[in-house]
Amino acid sequence: MAKIQLNGKKITIKPNISVFDLLKKYKLINKKIAVEYNGKILQKNSFKKKLLNNNDKIEIVHFIGGG
Amino acid sequence: MAVKLKKDIFKIANKNLKSRLIVGTGKYRSYQETASAVNASGADMVTVAVRRVNITDKKKPLLTDYLNPKKIILLPNTAGCFTSEDALRTLRLAREMGGWKLVKLEVLGDKKTLYPNMIETIKSTKILVKEGFKVMVYCSDDPLLAKKLEDNGASAIMPLASPIGSGLGLQNKMNISLIIKQSKVPVIVDAGIGTASDATVAMEMGCDGVLINSAIANAKSPILMAKAFKDAVISGRNSYLAGRMKKKFLASASSPKKGLI
Numbered sequence: 065m066a067k068i069q070l071n072g073k074k075i076t077i078k079p080n081i082s083v084f085d086l087l088k089k090y091k092l093i094n095k096k097i098a099v100e101y102n103g104k105i106l107q108k109n110s111f112k113k114k115l116l117n118n119n120d121k122i123e124i125v126h127f128i129g130g131g
Numbered sequence: 132m133a134v135k136l137k138k139d140i141f142k143i144a145n146k147n148l149k150s151r152l153i154v155g156t157g158k159y160r161s162y163q164e165t166a167s168a169v170n171a172s173g174a175d176m177v178t179v180a181v182r183r184v185n186i187t188d189k190k191k192p193l194l195t196d197y198l199n200p201k202k203i204i205l206l207p208n209t210a211g212c213f214t215s216e217d218a219l220r221t222l223r224l225a226r227e228m229g230g231w232k233l234v235k236l237e238v239l240g241d242k243k244t245l246y247p248n249m250i251e252t253i254k255s256t257k258i259l260v261k262e263g264f265k266v267m268v269y270c271s272d273d274p275l276l277a278k279k280l281e282d283n284g285a286s287a288i289m290p291l292a293s294p295i296g297s298g299l300g301l302q303n304k305m306n307i308s309l310i311i312k313q314s315k316v317p318v319i320v321d322a323g324i325g326t327a328s329d330a331t332v333a334m335e336m337g338c339d340g341v342l343i344n345s346a347i348a349n350a351k352s353p354i355l356m357a358k359a360f361k362d363a364v365i366s367g368r369n370s371y372l373a374g375r376m377k378k379k380f381l382a383s384a385s386s387p388k389k390g391l392i
Contacts, residue, residue, distance in 0.1 A: 071183040090186055096195050097184060098227040105227050123183065125224050127194050129165055130180025130210050131155030131295065131322075131344035 068120045077116060084111040086122070097126045139372065141339060143176075143317055144233055144265035144286040146204070150174045151334065152364040153206070153319065155344025159353065162197040168347055169198060172357035176204040178235055178342065180211070181221045181228075200229065206267070208235040213248070215255040222259060233286070234259070237269035245295040245322075249276045253283060260284035269321050272306040274313060281316055288314050289342065292333065293323030296345040300329040304336065311337045327356070327363035334367025335375070 065076050070086070077086065083106060087093055099106045100123040106114060116122070141148045154174045159165040169177055177198060185191045198205065207225035209218040215238060222234045236255055240248030247270055259266045260283060267287035268280050277288045290310055293299035300323065301307060311318050317339035324330055330341045343360055350356035 071186050073186065075186075090184070091189050092184065095193065096200070096228050098181075098224040100224065105223055107227070124186070125181050125228075126184050127179040127205060127207065127225075127228070128182045129156035129159060129162065129194055130182075130208055131157040131178055131342075 066116055066118045066120075068116055068118070068122060070122045071124060080115055082112050083114045083116065083122070086116065087111065087124070090124070092124065095126065097124055099124055139368065141317070143267065146233065148175055148204075148340075150176075150361070150364070151340040151368055152330070152360055153178065153340060153342040154347060154357070154360075155208075155342065156194065156198070157210075157344055158348035162192050162194055164353060165194070166197040168353045168357040169203065170357075171354045171361065172343075172347065173361040174203075176206055178206045178208040178210075178344070181207055181209075181225050204233070205231070206233060206235050207231050209237050211239070212237070213239050215251040215258070218251075218255050219258060222264060223262075226264070232263060233265045233267070235267045235269065235289070247271055247291070249273070253279055256280055256283045256285055267319070272303050272310065274306060274309040277310045277318075278313060281314055285316060287317045287319055287339075289319045289321035291322040292320050292329065295322040297323050298325030298346060298349075299323050300325045301332060304332075307333070307338070308336055327359040330360055330363045331367035331370070334364055335370045337371055340364075 066079050067076055102121050141151050150173045152172055152174050153176045154169055154172050155178045156165050209221045212218040218238050225231045238248050238251040238255055239245050249271055256266055256268055265286040267289055268285045269289045270277055272290040280288055293302045319340040319342055320333045320338050321342040324343055324346050333341050347353050347356045
C-alpha cells in the first residue's frame with residue numbers, strides 16, 4: 065500500500081497505480097480537470113505512465129462558479 | 132428613411148463578443164440558477180474559479196455540466212489569490228484543463244477590501260503575457276497603473292467601480308473616465324456595480340463592457356436582474372454611441388412658437 069496526499073487529504077492506495085487509475089477511481093476521466101503532481105503540472109499524455117509512490121502530493125482541480 | 136446603424140463590434144484579444152455584459156458565476160444558490168441567469172443575461176463570456184475537485188462526494192454536480200464551454204466562453208479567474216505565485220499556478224492549471232489562453236487575473240492585497248495588489252498584479256501580467264496568455268486584468272482605478280498594465284501587454288483593463296461584492300456602484304467616475312480616454316485596449320468595469328442603472332452609467336461613460344456577479348446573484352430574483360443588466364448595458368452603450376445632448380442652464384422649449392394660438 066502507498067500513502068499519498070490527494071487534494072490535501074491523506075489517502076491510502078494500492079501500490080503501482082497510475083494517475084489515470086486514480087482519476088478513474090474518482091470518475092474524472094474525460095472531465096475538464098487538471099492535475100498537479102508534486103507541485104508540477106502533469107500533462108494529460110503522462111497520466112497513464114505516472115505511477116504513484118509513497119508521500120506523493122496530488123492536486124486535481126476543476127472549474128467552479130466564481131466571480 | 133431607415134437609418135443604417137454601424138455594426139458595433141466588441142473584441143477582446145481578437146475574440147468577437149456579442150454581449151458587452153460579462154457575468155460571474157459565483158454566489159448562486161445552484162448551478163441550475165447560475166445557468167438560467169447566464170442565459171437571461173445574454174452574456175457569451177462568464178468568469179469561473181479554479182478549485183480542488185471534491186473527492187469525498189463524487190456525485191457533486193459540475194459547473195461544466197450546466198455551462199457548455201463550446202457555447203459559452205469560460206474565463207478562468209484567479210479570485211482568492213493573494214500572491215503572484217498563486218495566481219500563476221491557478222492560470223497555468225486552467226490552461227492545462229483545455230487550452231484556455233484568455234484569462235482574468237486578479238491578485239488581491241487586502242482581505243477586508245479585496246483591493247488589488249497592483250505590484251503583484253503588474254508582475255504577474257508581465258510573466259503571463261510572456262507565456263502566451265491573453266490577460267484581462269482586474270485593477271485599481273489609478274490611471275497610471277492602468278497604463279502600466281497596458282504597456283505590459285494586458286488584453287483588457289478592468290478597474291473596480293468599488294470593492295468586490297459591495298454594490299456601492301461607481302465611486303470614482305473621474306478616474307474611470309481618464310482610464311477610458313487613455314486606453315487602447317477594452318476597459319471593462321469590474322466589481323462593485325450594485326444595480327442595473329450603475330451599469331448603464333458606466334456604459335454611457337464609454338466603458339467597453341461591464342462584469343457583474345454579486346448584483347445579479349444577490350438580487351431577490353437573479354434571473355430577472357440578469358435580464359435587467361442585459362437591457363441596461365445595451366441602453367448605456369446605445370446612449371454612448373448616440374452622443375448625449377449638451378447641458379444648458381436654462382430651459383429651451385420643445386414646441387415651436389410659430390402658430391401659437
